[in-house]
Amino acid sequence: MKPDNKERREFLWKTPLAVLGLALGLNRCEKQNHPLTATNIDPQEGYTPLKRKTLEAITGINLTQPIYHIALDIEKQYFKVDESCYLLLDWALENIDQNLQGLQEPIEILEEINWTLEENLGYITWNQCVFRGPRFSEGIKIVEDGRCKGKITKDCKIGSLLYLSVADNHDWPLTLVEEPSHVFLRWNGEKSFDWETLDGKVKPQANESDATLQREYQNIEQYISMIYMNLSYALVDNYRPEDALDSAKKSVITDPKSSNAHHAHGYVLYKLKKYDEAIEACDKALEIQPSTKTITLKEICFNQMKDRVVEKAMTYFPK
Secondary structure, X not given: OOOOHHHHHHHHHHOOHHHHXXXXXXXXXXXXXXXXXXXXXXXXXXXXXXXXXXXXXXXXXXXXXXXXXXXXXXXXXXXXXXXXXXXXXXXXXXXXXXXXOOOOOHHHHHHHHHHHXXXXXXXXXXXXXXXXXXXXXXXXXXXXXXXXXXXXXXXXXXXXXXXXXXXXXHOOOEEEEEEOOEEEEEEOOOOOXXXXXXXXXXXXXXXXXXXXXXXXXXXXXXXXXHHXXXXXHHHHHOOOHHHHHHHHHHHHHHOOXXXXXXXXHHHHHHHOOOHHHHHHHHHHHHHHOOOHHHHHHHHHHHHHHHHHHHHHHHOOOOO
C-alpha cells in the first residue's frame, strides 16, 4: 500500500539515505492528463506539436508525470540519478502547495513560491552551488544523518521547471519564455507580466527589439527539447561526445523550431570535429534566429576547416 502524504514526509526526514532510493518505487507519483502534455494548445506559427505516442517513442518516457519527473527520467538515460531526488522534489512541491493556500493575486503566489524555495528548501544562487552545469539533478542533494536537506540550484531553467510544476497543480496560466541565452516565466492572465526566477521578482518589460528574440513555449515537446539540449552540453563536459550527439539530435527532433537546439547540435558536432556538419547546424539555427554565439561558433568551425586544409597541404611539401 502506498504511503499517504504525511507518511511520505515522515519517511523523508527519518529514513537513512541508504534505504531512500529503494523506497522510491512505491512513492513515485504519477499524474494522469498532466497539463503540460496537452497538444491541443494553439501551436506557434510554423510549429506542429508531435503526437504523444510519437514523443513517448522518441524519449522512452511516460509523459503523464509532472515535468520535473520527466526531466529526471530523461537525465537517467545518460547519467546516474539518485532516486532520492524524486522524493525530495515531491516533498518540495507539497510544501509549496501548503504555503499557497488562501493566496489569490498572481504576484503574491509567485513571491510565495520563491520564498518557500529559498527559506525552506535551500534554493541557492548559482555561484554558491558546488555543482555547475545544466543537469537538472545537480542542484539536489540529500545529506547525512538520514535528514532530507535539499540544495536546489538557482538556475533559470531548473527554477522555471519547479515553478511550472507548481503551476500545473493549479492550472495557472504560466509559461516559459526562451531568449538566446536565458529563460524566464510569463503569467498570461488578465494582467500579463514576466517573472524572473533568479531574482524572484517581476521582470521589466522587454523593448520592442528584445521582444523579437523571445519565444514562448506552448507544448511539452519544447520543454523536453530544452532538457535534452542541456544534457548534450553536460555530456560534452563529461567527455561523452557520442552520447551528447544523441541527446542533441533528440533536442532538434522534438523541437525543430528551436534555434538553441540547433546551436547545441552544432556545438556537439564541432566537438566531434565534424566541422562541415556543425556549420550546417549553425545555418539552421541562424535561419530561425540570428545569434552572436551561433555566428561565432560557425566562424570557429570555418577556421578549423581552413587549418585542416593548410595542414594537409603542408604534407605535400618537403621540409
